[in-house]
Structure formats: C-alpha cells, structure tokens
Amino acid sequence: MTRYLAGLITATAALAAGVWLMLAPYGLDYPSGGTALQVDMWTGAGVCAVALATIVVWARAWRGQLRADGLLPERPAAQAVEQAEPEQPAAPAPAVPTTEDLHSLLKPLVAALAADQLERTAKRHTEEDW
Amino acid sequence: MSRWGIAGVGLLFVIGVWLVAAPFVTGEQPDSATWTAATRNDVIVGAVLALLGFTGFFTVLAGHIADMYAKGPQPPAQR
Structure with a gap:
C-alpha cells in the first residue's frame, strides 16, 4: 500500500x-x-x-x-455485461430412446406379425384338410 | 504498471532539477546580479519538486521491495 x-x-x-x-x-x-x-x-x-x-x-x-x-x-462494466446477457437455459439434450420406448414401438409390430403368422398357419391347415 | 509510475515520479525529480538550473542555463539570471523574482520562484519550486521526486522515488522503490520480501522467494524464471 x-x-x-x-x-x-x-x-x-x-x-x-x-x-x-x-x-x-x-x-x-x-x-x-x-x-x-x-x-x-x-x-x-x-x-x-x-x-x-x-x-x-x-x-x-x-x-x-x-x-x-x-x-x-x-x-461494474463486467457485471453489466453479465446482467445484459442472462444465462440461457441449457439446450435440451438430444433424446436418446430408452428400452421402454423401443418396446412400445416394436410391440404393435410384433403383435401384427404374430397375428399374420397365426392367420397363415390357420389357412395352411384349412387347405391341408381339404 | 508500477514501472510507469516509478518512471513518472523519477521524471518529476528531473524536471525539478531542470527548473533550478533553468534561470542560469537560459541566461535570464546573470551570475553577479541580485536574483529576480522569477529566479527565486524557479529555484524554490524546482527544489521542492526535486525533493518531492527524490523522496517519492525511493519511497515507492522501498514499498516495491517490501512487497517482494513479503511475497517471499519466487521460482527462477523459465528461459
């Protein structure tokens, strides 16, 4: 000093x-x-x-x-700049699909495939019976 | 930053010395004649300024060195 x-x-x-x-x-x-x-x-x-x-x-x-x-x-100038530019909210992270999302997405598809398979099997059995 | 400050204080000392010498260097004050009011003023103000610069320079230098002692030994500068 x-x-x-x-x-x-x-x-x-x-x-x-x-x-x-x-x-x-x-x-x-x-x-x-x-x-x-x-x-x-x-x-x-x-x-x-x-x-x-x-x-x-x-x-x-x-x-x-x-x-x-x-x-x-x-x-004070530095503080004013900080106040003038309020902190932007953090950008949302890109959505990464979870296992549940994949299950819910694939479940109807699998069900439709299974139904289709059952229908074909039933049709084949019917043709064989004839 | 401090170097410029120390240089400024040192410069004030130099200006003070110039002011004391100025009446005689410029020939405004003949050697044998009685001192005029201007000469008296220049010599007194110059002496005060030189004393201020001298005292200020060494006080600032002493403060700077005291800070260096307070910080303690520093690692040698890397080449």
Whole structure:
C-alpha cells in the first residue's frame, strides 16, 4: 500500500507545483514575453502532464491490486455485461430412446406379425384338410 | 504498471532539477546580479519538486521491495 500512496501523494503535490508554475508569471509580474515566462509556462505544463499521467497510473495500479486482493468488487462494466446477457437455459439434450420406448414401438409390430403368422398357419391347415 | 509510475515520479525529480538550473542555463539570471523574482520562484519550486521526486522515488522503490520480501522467494524464471 505504501508505494501506491507515496506515488499518489508525490504526483498530487507535483500537480499543485505545476499549476503554480503556470500562474506564477501573472502573480509575480514577470516581464511579458521574457524567457522566464516561457520557461515557467512550458515547464509548468510539462509538470502538470507528467503528474496527471502518474496519478492515473498509480490509481489504476492500486485499484487493480485491491481487486486482486478481493477488497474491491469486480468491474461494474463486467457485471453489466453479465446482467445484459442472462444465462440461457441449457439446450435440451438430444433424446436418446430408452428400452421402454423401443418396446412400445416394436410391440404393435410384433403383435401384427404374430397375428399374420397365426392367420397363415390357420389357412395352411384349412387347405391341408381339404 | 508500477514501472510507469516509478518512471513518472523519477521524471518529476528531473524536471525539478531542470527548473533550478533553468534561470542560469537560459541566461535570464546573470551570475553577479541580485536574483529576480522569477529566479527565486524557479529555484524554490524546482527544489521542492526535486525533493518531492527524490523522496517519492525511493519511497515507492522501498514499498516495491517490501512487497517482494513479503511475497517471499519466487521460482527462477523459465528461459
């Protein structure tokens, strides 16, 4: 934690110094158009840019570390995506016929075959009797 | 990520050193003359910035190394 805090404090103080550098030429009445004015303005702008970038880097690093340690919840954006796409119900598994299904399917067929066989046998017996 | 942060803090130190030297490097402040308000401002703000950068750099580095000690020895990197 120390390094994140130290980085943030340093960068924030530097940001304040950068802002002061940009205001100083007007506050201290620098001669207009002089080198000192340009040096302070450009250096102040550079300090502000570096300080802002450093603040962003340290803040992101600290947030990432807090997330990794489980002290911060996951990103709200990731949660929103999860909420926007509700879990689809699992697709029904392809129907695999069970033994009972096969029995019920074949039973009428077998019965019809048996009836047909009985009829033929009876007919044959009748012809033999004649 | 931390490397960029450490580099940023180190850069602030460099800018501070530049700000202290700037009035003399640019010739705005002659060696023998009394310091102008701009020179005084640049030297003071530059010194504060350099001190901030110096302290911040080593504090961040110390925190980084303390974290490494807390994690303990790591397996050697595979080539």
